[in-house]
Amino acid sequence: MIMKALVILLLFSFVPVVAAQTPKSKAAGHYECPMHPDITSKKPGTCPKCKMKLRFTSEKPKEEEPAETDSTAVRIPDVAVQDQNGKSLNFYTDLVKGKVVAINFIFTTCTTICPPLTATFRRVQQQLAEQKSSAQLISVSVDPAVDTPERLRDFAAKFKADPGWAFVTGNTSDINSLLQQLGVAVTNKNDHTPMILIGNDAAGYWTRAYGLSSPTSLVKLITEASNQK
Secondary structure (H helix, E strand, O other), rough: OHHHHHHHHHHHHHHOOOOOOOOOOOOOOEEEOOOOOOOEEEOOOOOOOOOOOOEEEEEOOOOOOOOOOOOOOOOOOOOOOOOOOOOOOEEEHHOOOEEEEEEEEEEOOOOOOOHHHHHHHHHHHHHHHHOOOOEEEEEEEEEOOOOHHHHHHHHHHOOOOOEEEEEEEOOOHHHHHHHHHOOOOOHHHOOOOOOOEEEEEEHHHHEEEEEEOOHHHHHHHHHHHHOOO
């Protein structure tokens, strides 16, 4: 009996001890919407605003996207474009020169960011009208090959755009050049920026804003641009 106990003891003495391993935890981070950085989640899913798939990031969540950035020097090219009524225009000369403007970037087949961007611009236009502001709104198509003036006209009508809001398209190379010089060119139209460019051309004042800021915030920025001398 004693011999048996000794054998068992010897056998166990050669059994390797395996340290308990703690499962590796996932890197600290969160999921956020590519188009709405303020929309964050601890779990994967889709954005409640634009329905885009949330992407994982290890960066600290942003509590709120800034409504504006510092004043920025912008060179506006004078490329040939067409508005939603089929009228031929020179972008800088006819739409920007000497004016206070707000420019955003859209395309008519977009089902994510463009509808809310355009709806926000519509509310901005209404508030500007109440203030009797003469600011020019401009929506530039990032998909000129598809967005003909007719398509832009229907898109503008869908959002009840009033006069003083130009929806712009044109030759693909001209529009690409325009987007490039405005700093918003993208390889894939679905990756276009929700940024709005706000400026007072006469004063040489330009700033950028997040396109889905509240209409009131955007109107405030446009009013500030108007007051520049």
